[in-house]
Amino acid sequence: MATTCGFSPLYNDKDSMKIFKEIDIGKEETPLAFLIQEALLEKAPFKKSGKNLLYIKPIIKNSYGIITTENEITRYSVTLDVEYSLYNKETTEISIKNNVSATSDYSAAVTRTGFATEIAKRDTYERLADTVAEKMITEILINNQIKYSP
Numbered sequence: 001m002a003t004t005c006g007f008s009p010l011y012n013d014k015d016s017m018k019i020f021k022e023i024d025i026g027k028e029e030t031p032l033a034f035l036i037q038e039a040l041l042e043k044a045p046f047k048k049s050g051k052n053l054l055y056i057k058p059i060i061k062n063s064y065g066i067i068t069t070e071n072e073i074t075r076y077s078v079t080l081d082v083e084y085s086l087y088n089k090e091t092t093e094i095s096i097k098n099n100v101s102a103t104s105d106y107s108a109a110v111t112r113t114g115f116a117t118e119i120a121k122r123d124t125y126e127r128l129a130d131t132v133a134e135k136m137i138t139e140i141l142i143n144n145q146i147k148y149s150p
Contacts, residue, residue, distance in 0.1 A: 019144050020044035020137075023086065026055040033058050035125055036082065039133035051090065054136070057083040060125075076121070079103045080128040084136055086143075096143050102131035 025046050027033035036056055040046060046054070061079040079101060086096040104127050106120040 016141055016144070017044055019140065020050075021047050022050045023052045023054050023140075024048050024050040024089070026053045028057055030058065032060060032080070032125060032129070035129035036133055039126075039129045040136065043133055044137050051088060052086055052095070053089050054084060054086050054140075056136075058132075059083070075105055075107055076124075077103060077105050078121075078124050078128065080125075080132055082132045082136070086140060096140065098139060100132045100135040100139070102128045102135070104128050104131075 023046050025037050025040055027037055033056060036058055040054075059081045061081065063077045063079075064075070080103075081099060081101045083099050084097075085094050087094040104124045106117075106124040108117040108120070
């Protein structure tokens with residue numbers, strides 16, 4: 001006879017991802033919001049015809065990490081904060097309202113070209129979008145598990 005702790009991973013249940021077929025993604029029309037939407041769509045089966053809407057509002061914060069003796073910035077720290085809410089399109093009842101955030105760095109060394117710095121910045125934004133998308137999906141799954149647990 002095997003005993004278990006009762007823990008069941010969220011992604012273990014293949015049916016758990018079905019909830020996303022009832023969710024459409026709404027966002028501000030910014031390049032950063034587009035990156036987050038793309039990351040969400042890669043991770044879960046969202047549908048435009050869903051009865052619920054996941055509205056995302058991203059805010060980016062830059063800070064300077066390292067400044068050389070020549071007063072040149074060589075490292076940036078970037079924090080992405082996303083306010084999001086999940087609500088029913090018809091009733092406008094909100095089921096989840098929360099914030100998620102992630103932080104990452106990129107280099108802008110004086111020996112690099114402006115193009116290389118822009119690529120590093122873009123890669124950082126993509127990493128941040130991927131991280132916050134994962135957090136949002138996990139929180140939606142947890143909320144759904146709690147809502148429908150016996």
